[in-house]
Amino acid sequence: MFLSLEESKSAAWVHVLASRRHLVKITALLIATIFALPLWIFSSDLSYTNQRITAPKFKPETSSSSNASTSTYTYDAETPQFTGLTSQVADFWSRLSNELYKAQPKGDEIVSPRPLNPEQFNPHGSKAQIDIDVLKLPTEQFESLKQTHHDYVQSLRYLAPDLPFVRDTRGVVITASGANFGIAVTAVLMLRHVGSKLPVQLFLDSASEYEHKLCNTSLASLDVQCLNMDDFLHVPKSANYSTPHFEKFEFKAFALIFSSFQNILFLDSDAFPIRKPDYLFDVEPYKSHGL
Secondary structure (H helix, E strand, C coil): CCCCHHHHHHHHHHHHHHHHHHHHHHHHHHHHHHHHHHHHHHHHHHHHHHHHHHCCCCCCCCHHHCCCCCCCCCCCCCCCCCCCCCHHHHHHHHHHHHHHHHCCCCCCCCCCCCCCCHHHHCCCCCCCCCCCCCCCCCHHHHHHHHHHHHHHHHHHHHHHHHCCCEEEEEEEEEEEEHHHCHHHHHHHHHHHHCCCCCCEEEEEECCCHHHHHHHHHHHHHHCEEEEEHHHHHCCCCCCCCCCCCCCCCHHHHHHHHHCCEEEEEECCCCCCCCCCCHHHHHCCCHHHHCC
């Protein structure tokens, strides 16, 4: 049987189209498999993670359960020596804030003459760092900055021995904004989840009375003391300067100063521990250097 030229061409096109349809179906099936497989793996991991985190509950141990098997999820912290804002802390802050204002830079505001790129200060960047002296200050202003910095450092040498704290205490310090302390709550829950028994002082930035109360009622059972940073930053009415205004990361250093713990583990509110950190106070280099 012979086919005409037109019939041969039609048959060939039908064969090509059929092959392409088959190829398209196979390709679509492979793409669907590629997308479905990660979703299935993620769903399995999420189910497992949810099972691990939500299942345990923190229950204080009692003397009657001393013979029971120890659980890594059982929370049994020692009673911390919380002090909060005391007259000693208020007095120390009054002296420290006074020294801060005395060391305030004098002269015009220091600004960069051009936009700064982090790459300019990266010693391992793509380009060699030849000149990183970006700011060109007048000699008089530069010498003034050196002198005020020197005076402030010297004042700290006299202030440091008077820093108030409760001797032989250790604990965790966390800072968070009042409106977003929920992230810090997660950090605390993870801290207890891994078995840490360290007491926690949570410093809230600009927390309302409601937020402060909510923090205390929701975390008291987990050995957490919620402290309002604003209560610590007030300066005496007799001072000739106003209460300083701090933002975001600036609160961290002052939380360390205002904490009543002698030995402190500072934990970012969005840092979730995956291992019990209590041992860090008993190993090097902390034992010999305190760091």
